[in-house]
Amino acid sequence: MLQKxxxxxxxxxxxxxxxNSRFHHCPSDKTKRLLQSQIFQPTNLLEDNRPSWLTYKxxxxxxxxxxxxxxxxxxxxxxPVMVRAMEKLIRLIDKEMQGLGGQKINMPSLCSATLWKKSxxxxxVGKELFRLRDRLSKEYCxxxxxxxxxxxxxxxxxxxxxxxxxxxxxQITRKFRDExxxxxxxxxxxxxYMKDMYTFDVSEEAARHxxxxxxxxxxxxxxxxxLQFLKVQASAGNIGGQxxxxxxxxxxxxxxxxxxxxxxxxxxxxxxxxxDQNRCPACQGELTKSKGxxxxxxxxxxxxxxxTFNAVYFNAQLEPVVVEMGCYGLGVTRMLAxxxxxxxxxxxxxxxxxxxxxxxxxxxxxxxSKEEGATALIEAxxxxxxxxxxxxxxxxxxxxxxxFTIGKRxxxxxxxxxxxxxxxxxxxxxxxxxxxxxxxxxxxxxxxSKEGVMGLLNEVPAV
Amino acid sequence: MLQKxxxxxxxxxxxxxxxNSRFHHCPSDKTKRLLQSQIFQPTNLLEDNRPSWLTYKxxxxxxxxxxxxxxxxxxxxxxPVMVRAMEKLIRLIDKEMQGLGGQKINMPSLCSATLWKKSxxxxxVGKELFRLRDRLSKEYCxxxxxxxxxxxxxxxxxxxxxxxxxxxxxQITRKFRDExxxxxxxxxxxxxYMKDMYTFDVSEEAARHxxxxxxxxxxxxxxxxxLQFLKVQASAGNIGGQxxxxxxxxxxxxxxxxxxxxxxxxxxxxxxxxxDQNRCPACQGELTKSKGxxxxxxxxxxxxxxxTFNAVYFNAQLEPVVVEMGCYGLGVTRMLAxxxxxxxxxxxxxxxxxxxxxxxxxxxxxxxSKEEGATALIEAxxxxxxxxxxxxxxxxxxxxxxxFTIGKRxxxxxxxxxxxxxxxxxxxxxxxxxxxxxxxxxxxxxxxSKEGVMGLLNEVPAV
Numbered sequence: 001m002l003q004k005x006x007x008x009x010x011x012x013x014x015x016x017x018x019x020n021s022r023f024h025h026c027p028s029d030k031t032k033r034l035l036q037s038q039i040f041q042p043t044n045l046l047e048d049n050r051p052s053w054l055t056y057k058x059x060x061x062x063x064x065x066x067x068x069x070x071x072x073x074x075x076x077x078x079x080p081v082m083v084r085a086m087e088k089l090i091r092l093i094d095k096e097m098q099g100l101g102g103q104k105i106n107m108p109s110l111c112s113a114t115l116w117k118k119s120x121x122x123x124x125v126g127k128e129l130f131r132l133r134d135r136l137s138k139e140y141c142x143x144x145x146x147x148x149x150x151x152x153x154x155x156x157x158x159x160x161x162x163x164x165x166x167x168x169x170x171q172i173t174r175k176f177r178d179e180x181x182x183x184x185x186x187x188x189x190x191x192x193y194m195k196d197m198y199t200f201d202v203s204e205e206a207a208r209h210x211x212x213x214x215x216x217x218x219x220x221x222x223x224x225x226x227l228q229f230l231k232v233q234a235s236a237g238n239i240g241g242q243x244x245x246x247x248x249x250x251x252x253x254x255x256x257x258x259x260x261x262x263x264x265x266x267x268x269x270x271x272x273x274x275x276d277q278n279r280c281p282a283c284q285g286e287l288t289k290s291k292g293x294x295x296x297x298x299x300x301x302x303x304x305x306x307x308t309f310n311a312v313y314f315n316a317q318l319e320p321v322v323v324e325m326g327c328y329g330l331g332v333t334r335m336l337a338x339x340x341x342x343x344x345x346x347x348x349x350x351x352x353x354x355x356x357x358x359x360x361x362x363x364x365x366x367x368x369s370k371e372e373g374a375t376a377l378i379e380a381x382x383x384x385x386x387x388x389x390x391x392x393x394x395x396x397x398x399x400x401x402x403x404f405t406i407g408k409r410x411x412x413x414x415x416x417x418x419x420x421x422x423x424x425x426x427x428x429x430x431x432x433x434x435x436x437x438x439x440x441x442x443x444x445x446x447x448x449s450k451e452g453v454m455g456l457l458n459e460v461p462a463v
Numbered sequence: 464m465l466q467k468x469x470x471x472x473x474x475x476x477x478x479x480x481x482x483n484s485r486f487h488h489c490p491s492d493k494t495k496r497l498l499q500s501q502i503f504q505p506t507n508l509l510e511d512n513r514p515s516w517l518t519y520k521x522x523x524x525x526x527x528x529x530x531x532x533x534x535x536x537x538x539x540x541x542x543p544v545m546v547r548a549m550e551k552l553i554r555l556i557d558k559e560m561q562g563l564g565g566q567k568i569n570m571p572s573l574c575s576a577t578l579w580k581k582s583x584x585x586x587x588v589g590k591e592l593f594r595l596r597d598r599l600s601k602e603y604c605x606x607x608x609x610x611x612x613x614x615x616x617x618x619x620x621x622x623x624x625x626x627x628x629x630x631x632x633x634q635i636t637r638k639f640r641d642e643x644x645x646x647x648x649x650x651x652x653x654x655x656y657m658k659d660m661y662t663f664d665v666s667e668e669a670a671r672h673x674x675x676x677x678x679x680x681x682x683x684x685x686x687x688x689x690l691q692f693l694k695v696q697a698s699a700g701n702i703g704g705q706x707x708x709x710x711x712x713x714x715x716x717x718x719x720x721x722x723x724x725x726x727x728x729x730x731x732x733x734x735x736x737x738x739d740q741n742r743c744p745a746c747q748g749e750l751t752k753s754k755g756x757x758x759x760x761x762x763x764x765x766x767x768x769x770x771t772f773n774a775v776y777f778n779a780q781l782e783p784v785v786v787e788m789g790c791y792g793l794g795v796t797r798m799l800a801x802x803x804x805x806x807x808x809x810x811x812x813x814x815x816x817x818x819x820x821x822x823x824x825x826x827x828x829x830x831x832s833k834e835e836g837a838t839a840l841i842e843a844x845x846x847x848x849x850x851x852x853x854x855x856x857x858x859x860x861x862x863x864x865x866x867f868t869i870g871k872r873x874x875x876x877x878x879x880x881x882x883x884x885x886x887x888x889x890x891x892x893x894x895x896x897x898x899x900x901x902x903x904x905x906x907x908x909x910x911x912s913k914e915g916v917m918g919l920l921n922e923v924p925a926v
Contacts, residue, residue: 040566040630044621069616072603075571077616080632083567103503104546108538108654109572109605109637110593130573132595132605134653135641140535142572142595142605153532153540158507167503169543174572174637178598190597191571 033382036361036399036409041066041081041416056253058341059185061349065416074182074190078333081416084357085336086193090172092224092354092463093195093330096217102168102197107146107153109174113139115148119308124238130176130190142176145239147305147327150198154323155311162202162315165323166210170197172332186337187293188255193332200323202313204302207324211243211300214328218247218296221330224463225352227339230292232258233268236299239327243300247330248292249338256294259287293338294331301325343441349417353441354461359395360385361418363409365425367402374428375402381422381435381450388454391462414440419460422453496845499824499862499872504529504544504879519716521804522648524812528879537645537653541796544879547820548799549656553635555687555817555926556658556793559680565631565660570609570616572637576602578611582771587701593639593653605639608702610768610790613661617786618774625665625778628786629673633660635795649800650756651718656795663786665776667765670787674706674763677791681710681759684793687926688815690802693755695721696731699762702790706763710793711755712801719757722750756801757794764788812880816904817924822858823848824881826872828891830865837891838865844885844898844913851917854925877903882923885916 043066062068067082078086094104113131116122122129122141130142143149150169154160175194182190197214201207215231222229227249234246246269248258259277260267263285278287303322305311312320331338336355343350351357364378365371379398386393397418399409406423413421419441427434427447435453437446448456506529525531530545541549557567576594579585585592585604593605606612613632617623638657645653660677664670678694685692690712697709709732711721720733722740726748741750766785768774775783794801799818806813814820827841828834842861849856860881862872869886876884882904890897890910898916900909911919 037626038564040568040627040632042620042623069619071571071612071616072573072575072601075573077571077612078569080566080568083569086569087567101501103543104550105503105543106541106546106549108534108540110535110538110639110654112535127598130595130597132593134593135590135643138535149534149540153534156532157505160505163500164503169503176573180598191573 033379033398034358034394034396036397037401039081039397040079042069042079043412043415056184056187056341057344057346058187058337061340061344061415062185062337065349067349068186074179074188076186076189076191081357082336085351085355086332088355088357088463089332089336090193090195093172093221093332095463096221097168097170097195097197100168100213100217101166102170105150105169105171106173107143107149107171109142109176110140111143111146111149113141115152116141119148119305121148121238128177128179130178144175144177145194145196145327145329146171147198147239147301147325148309151305151309151311151325154200154306155309160313160323162313162321165200165202165313166206167200168197168210168214169199170195170328184337186333187341189333192334195330195332197328199326199328200306200311200313201326202315202321202324204324207300207302207326208243211298211326214326215245215298218298218328218330222247222249222295224354225335225339226354227342227352229295230258230260230267230290232260232292233266233272234297235269235271239297239299239301240304241299241301241327245298246292246294247296247298248294249342250290250292251338251342252291253341254291254293256292258290258292260290261285262288293334293341295335295338296328296330298328299326301327344417348414348440350441351417351419353419354463356417356419358397358418359392359460360420360422360457361397361399361413363399363406363413363421363423364402365428366405371424371426371429374424374433377428377433378422378424378435381453384450385454385457389457389460392457392460395462410438420457496842496861497821497857497859499860500864502544502860503542505532505542506875506878519647519650519804520807520809521650521800524803524807524878525648525800528812530812531649537642537651539649539652539654544820545799548814548818549795551818551820551926552795552799553656553658556635556684556795558926559684560631560633560658560660563631563676563680564629565633568632568634569636570606570612570634572605572639573603574606574609574612576604578615579604582611582768584611584701591640591642593641607638607640608657608659608790608792609634610661610702610764610788611772614768614772614774614788617663617769618772623776623786625776625784628663628665628776629669630663631660631673631677632662633658633791647800649796650804652796655797658791658793658795660791662789662791663769663774663776664789665778665784665787667787670763670765670789671706674761674789677789678708678761681761681791681793685710685712687817688798688802689817690805690815692758693721693723693730693753695723695755696729696735697760698732698734702760702762702764703767704762704764704790708761709755709757710759710761711757712805713753713755714801714805715754716804717754717756719755721753721755723753724748725751756797756804758798758801759791759793761791762789764790807880811877811903813904814880814882816882817926819880819882821860821881822855822923823883823885823920824860824862824876826862826869826876826884826886827865828887829868834887834889834892837887837896840891840896841885841887841898844916847913848917848920852920852923855920855923858925873901876901883920 068076172195230248234244236244257270261280264283266282306323364375421438423436434447531539635658697707699707723730724743727746729745769786827838884901886899897910
């Protein structure tokens, strides 16, 4: 039981405990160099370097490079290097979504069966839905998407005015899907990160305009990553709605079959056209078959969910009107895997430059080599870049494993993927020093002075 | 089926589609002012302003202010303003954890029953664990913590060298706990965000040193938020281990009962001492009763998990040694709610300045008022701050609802919480202009010129 003077006596205790150093104070951390030897990137998790069950390049490379580790089928732990790339991709998506006026929210994973029964998806989705009961036997599913939850949230507002529209809400959260055969690493897993946006508009016309602006933002995300893509006519599946597109990264290993017109801009998932159709419905041009990895899916929903949940806004005449909706998915972890699948070589990961986990790797000479004297030079280069180009400060790694030859460390670098690898080789001891710079994404090798390196790195894009 | 020239023909399609503008290009977004009228912060979700079931101030204020919305018992949607505060808190925690050398990972929510049976927690934890089966009837739980998953990950490494230790891995992810009576909003919910760190060391001595450094980082997080706290001796509960502390925010509504020594720095959760103990075991000083909200819990685990999972490192003599572990939880969503509970007034939210969703609210004059001419002045002030103080660019809101009086908008501001509220009142039309600045966290009101406002805001801390 707390007496009346409780707060006062507690405050006096604080004062005492401060004097008694109950409150710890530590000096803040100094700037340290990031050392390759200390990064948790276990490259020794695979018994056999190329197990036969690894059919996809990205999965093999991501496991070999210590980016992910399987926990149970289709469920992965993302390791530190992977988390860095993912956080960069999330920042990129945040910027593009917020540039449209999108506002970020975060909805629960546990979605009540009541809501899902209302939309009839509880039965429709079937076994892909992870289902569970709580201690009171109430039923839930683990949300694969959140149309029900968000429409219910919008419906719960009173006097929701037309002045608030268009409203664009999105989240970047973990999603769940009980895939019949989870495989291909992060390309088809049972837990994954997805950006899902839900939009609300006053009319079909406004909703179609919003739909186009969100699709344009998807195009910008993919362009900024340097990924070629197709926006194809798609089936709306169990999400529903009246218009739908997929964003596909063309890849021979893609699971989606596409038809692309050689004369106009029509392209479609084969699911959406008649079997054996080989002429473009728009211009009668020839349709070419292609394959793609789906990384985004957009839906103009109309009032499919809003009418069921009675989500209405009030117009200028204060009359309730059912709100027009759209929804827009973008696979975050899948996009990372797909980019690796498409950009990498057979032996080495290549990242979209903007979201590479680390932009720069610096390799000092081998211990005991003739060039060992250049160690201090490349360490000074690290510190100078760190000071002069603040956005690279946390994006540089020093490969301090100087017990390995430069060649061996270059092999690692080639496998793990760094847009810029800087080597203190023979010419580092020239006057002035020349550093070897390997640009992994372009394949170029340059010999540059310190100023030249700084000039090059100053242009590295950051998100 | 894909013919041989597949890639070439596709590339030529790209070239065409580029010309055909299949690839959309939109102009990048210009800097816009952030308008109060456009923020999705529904303050009208509660039918009754103070329903009797809302016993906690933070829950009531967060619902009233449109920060959260209940989806099902103990499961909330976090709305945009809340997400901003949460992302700032996460950045703060990231910085402190990475300052210690912590590396960020991300483990699955679906945790295999096999792992949990191995640690015997499958039966021990009981009904608090959400359990489910997948389509193949394999059992999983939704992870409330991840000792099993991470120890299994560490155990799966080959030749894990002592040179890699200490290793500090952490994640900030959604956790699940089937609370018997979820209540008090985000103070006790069934889905919540938690930072959990797991540390690995060569010896007990090293592990105890790591334990102290992580506790110190917790102290820094709380100090930077301006929250007074106690680090108390705690029970290790079902997590286990040999030493444990809780970080408690003293509050009369706290669910934990604490004993605090008035003479030395001893403090403890009552669970850890004999009933009716009223003398400090360390110095025989008097123990004062207190109550707290637990927001962090640290455990020195020893080899409890690592011996079960055979997680070993190899020492300098290449002998396997069972690794020493610690684990450290810090409630993210709970800390936000607890800070609001402690700092707020009965009617208005007060945020720790560092993580306030928005730092500055600017209120222009009412339409048609004598001061209306000052609208342009305060809009220019917004733009000038935006340019001169880049870290505030996205942290300012213009309350454009000029159909309301300044007083009414001030009431809203008082309810929602902004460290700095800038008003263009009567003196804004003086030469030079004087703006009224209300500092919510200190209660001060200042009249400042534009330069004075800039000087004040230049000192606002950012994370």
